[in-house]
Amino acid sequence: MSSIETYRKQAKQLRRWHKERNYSVGAKVRQLERYRTLTDVEVLAMPLPLVLAQEIVAAEAGYSGWEELRAAAEHDRSPHRRSTADAVGGGGPRLKPAVPILFVSDVAAAANWFGGLGFMTDFLHGNPPFYGSVSRGGACLHLRLVARPNFAELAGREHSLILATIEVDDVKTLFDEMAARGIEFVQRLTRQVWGGLDFHVRDPDGNTISFVQYS
Numbered sequence: 001m002s003s004i005e006t007y008r009k010q011a012k013q014l015r016r017w018h019k020e021r022n023y024s025v026g027a028k029v030r031q032l033e034r035y036r037t038l039t040d041v042e043v044l045a046m047p048l049p050l051v052l053a054q055e056i057v058a059a060e061a062g063y064s065g066w067e068e069l070r071a072a073a074e075h076d077r078s079p080h081r082r083s084t085a086d087a088v089g090g091g092g093p094r095l096k097p098a099v100p101i102l103f104v105s106d107v108a109a110a111a112n113w114f115g116g117l118g119f120m121t122d123f124l125h126g127n128p129p130f131y132g133s134v135s136r137g138g139a140c141l142h143l144r145l146v147a148r149p150n151f152a153e154l155a156g157r158e159h160s161l162i163l164a165t166i167e168v169d170d171v172k173t174l175f176d177e178m179a180a181r182g183i184e185f186v187q188r189l190t191r192q193v194w195g196g197l198d199f200h201v202r203d204p205d206g207n208t209i210s211f212v213q214y215s
Contacts, residue, residue, distance in 0.1 A: 004073040011053040100164035171213035
């Protein structure tokens with residue numbers, strides 16, 4: 001789960017995108033019911049104060065508002081699920097969500113590519129960057145610089161070699177959003193025999209990411 005500082009950075013970046021007239025902001029603002037009918041042009045023409053940006057970030061993360069998100073982040077609780085130990089009242093260490101580390105040949109370029117999927121850059125470390133992090137809602141991916149992404153050739157030979165799976169509560173809406181962004185799909189939205197509904201994208205380094213809804 002992202003920290004409250006990460007969410008604050010996302011809200012500030014959203015305001016910066018709005019100021020830069022980045023049309024991807026429209027899809028984020030329309031997550032709020034009262035702005036559902038606004039066009040991208042109308043979204044860029046309206047004010048985007050910090051409190052509204054925070055509300056949008058909270059909605060994208062699955063919370064009813066910023067205060068609920070902040071309280072959950074402070075108590076390190078996800079709005080969607082608890083660990084098995086919590087659910088049954090068990091003790092012991094509680095595992096947190098895993099963070100996939102993708103091997104990339106250019107960290108800054110990879111972060112920019114994921115920005116096209118609606119992810120925000122949490123940080124880039126080094127000059128030039130050799131490590132970074134991108135996130136959207138509760139999903140976080142780390143990016144590590146390597147001389148040669150060793151999964152690229154293998155991914156090209158193997159069918160559906162997935163490097164990270166991200167669960168989504170409304171995968172069809174996300175698919176439609178990314179299709180509107182012009183994202184190329186390795187696999188379009190598909191109902192699997194095991195019951196899941198998913199689609200796949202592949203980054204420039206050959207890393208395949210699956211977005212899936214299980215129910």
